[in-house]
Amino acid sequence: MNHVLIEAKSKAYKVFINTGLRSKIGEMMDSIMESHVSSVLVITDSSVAPLYLDDVVGSFHEKLPIYTTVIKSGEASKSFEVYEQVMTKALESGLDRKSVIVALGGGVVGDLAGFVASTYMRGIRFVQVPTTLLAHDSSVGGKVAINHPLGKNMVGSFHQPEAVFYDTEALYSLPEKEWRSGFAEVIKHGFIRNHTFLNWLQEEVTSFEELPVELVNQMLEKSLAVKANIVAEDELESGVRAYLNFGHTLAHAIESESGYGVVTHGEAVAIGMIFALKLSEQIFEVDLDVKRYEEWFKQLGYNTKISNQLQVSRLVTKMQNDKKAEAGTIRMVLLRKIEEAILIEVPPNTIEQLLVEQMEVEING
Amino acid sequence: MNHVLIEAKSKAYKVFINTGLRSKIGEMMDSIMESHVSSVLVITDSSVAPLYLDDVVGSFHEKLPIYTTVIKSGEASKSFEVYEQVMTKALESGLDRKSVIVALGGGVVGDLAGFVASTYMRGIRFVQVPTTLLAHDSSVGGKVAINHPLGKNMVGSFHQPEAVFYDTEALYSLPEKEWRSGFAEVIKHGFIRNHTFLNWLQEEVTSFEELPVELVNQMLEKSLAVKANIVAEDELESGVRAYLNFGHTLAHAIESESGYGVVTHGEAVAIGMIFALKLSEQIFEVDLDVKRYEEWFKQLGYNTKISNQLQVSRLVTKMQNDKKAEAGTIRMVLLRKIEEAILIEVPPNTIEQLLVEQMEVEING
């Protein structure tokens, strides 16, 4: 079966990509797990459960005890409260160290369920069954986390899944907004590591309506190959893995200032990438053809401007408090050219100026 | 300086043992940390803070930002609630990925602070400054955790400290009960790996009054050497590390059934060790001289009988639900002879019978 191999230092595992995969997970688990599985807890959310939970549970053919728990759909579920609730469910179900957690859903379910797996009895195995396009990114690489009221993903760990089962069929129930959100991370992988792929995307994807499933499979393989590469080089984010943060420093600030859920992650990343491209042009005195990319983004329905509801000074402060930053400084991933990322410290002044330029102009002021 | 080297697979670090060490931590940190430290958060508890917090903070000579947080003394602080509170404190203090957490206290502080360190921004560095005898065990080996209402240490991870600073002077403010609790783990190390050490302990320690500090230093080094050995062989508890659980299967059940805090951990482990010795004699048909050990335990003030307030059937159920067990079975560490531990599955019946024999007899029934 089509797959991408992730060779993290702590563990190697496969990302299987195929249509209809959700109904084969139970059978495939046998060959994937190196040792006995005593029971399974499937964690999913309230939007995904009615669509795909039965298929996943059914795929185990009652060969071992399966428990399920459904969290509320949405970012708010990545909380201490829900974390504790899921732990309670795991204990009540009698999960032991040989049990496996199945994360069925988007990045929210994956991050939460992964963090539960990484800390339940000091760590048990889990598999990812991503159901959003964005989750092609979040389900791979082992970063798991919940949010703290004072910051997103502030509490978490590194815990690699045993396997990722990507059922591309499941993507077709996603609203367009979620395609757009996930596609930003696909583009990002092109920008930081694969110019050819980026060009191909620009040719092939000009709308999210009726994308053929073969194209989606191919796109995911290419995009995941970039991530696989980077994770293999630097599992624990002490070096090149930071490049995956391209577009994210501003995106995190925008998400946090807007209130989570107002803009999707990918929408914010799109704005952040345009910003990072402009900043790169300015700092390295190169021409990256930003205009053309911005047009493409607009064609795909992205807003590339920063909402005028937001305050530049507050965005700058948030960027200084980013998890990747040492207190006070702003470190960003920029491009010296397409495919050539670099992590550098940028003076807050420079950032502030360029942010002002990217603000949405109020027309009926 | 006297130290024991811990060579875990994921990291090697030293346990420094000396009197007055708490006032030197700040200075020693410089030479221990491989990279820049941006700030420090000292986590301690309400009994330890008035005694030693100033010394530790003072040892940094205001060379970098130091924050402190004091949790309530006692097992109840290993909770989700306190975990979240300490995370809040860490975020409010602006800790970043270069910050270091200092765990100043007994096993409760060490386990909680270590779990915070392991999950704050997906893991930052921490050092252990144990102040109880029991913490000679808990501060080494990287097992960190909080409790869930449904089970002790159910939520946690493996996260090794950068160093352990053991100030033996600080032990002298401990109540006798806490010496007794910690000493059970010292004895355990003798039982599972070092008969000579066990004999030496039996000679040298017959009361906890006025133990000379040199003897305590020596005892800690020997005891830690056993733990170091085992952790080096098996950091993640997939094999021999389970031997450290000698006496603990029953102890956990007793603690949980009594309500935490009623018996200390070590008092419960003492009962558990006598039980495991008797069971070993029975199963392997050997003579381990249990009577003599039981006498020594009594001389030291341990109660070796199971309280008749407890129900045997409930203890058995709890032993079946132990974190180390696969659901339903009872696996215990026994001794084929002193110094020769083995992990085996014991039929619940056999356990039940022997538990009845070890129950306290009600005299004024």
Ligand SMILES: NC(=O)c1ccc[n+]([C@@H]2O[C@H](COP(=O)([O-])OP(=O)(O)OC[C@H]3O[C@@H](n4cnc5c(N)ncnc54)[C@H](O)[C@@H]3O)[C@@H](O)[C@H]2O)c1
């Ligand atoms: N761990 C990482 O490396 C990493 C990387 C990027 C993002 N993330 C995290 O991922 C999260 C965002 O992920 P997301 O965008 O997938 O959000 P999400 O999980 O909230 O999913 C988006 C929405 O789509 C719904 N949904 C999911 N699958 C569906 C389907 N097949 N059909 C219809 N509806 C479906 C969900 O219920 C939700 O309402 C954020 O919390 C972010 O921090 C993590």
Ligand SMILES: NC(=O)c1ccc[n+]([C@@H]2O[C@H](COP(=O)([O-])OP(=O)(O)OC[C@H]3O[C@@H](n4cnc5c(N)ncnc54)[C@H](O)[C@@H]3O)[C@@H](O)[C@H]2O)c1
């Ligand atoms: N991580 C591990 O490998 C491991 C191993 C064994 C035990 N543990 C954990 O350790 C905990 C028990 O540790 P503990 O026995 O140190 O308990 P503790 O931390 O509660 O300390 C016992 C009591 O002594 C007080 N105290 C601490 N130092 C003092 C001092 N120098 N002078 C006066 N009073 C002092 C404390 O405030 C507390 O009231 C349990 O939660 C147990 O699960 C962990």
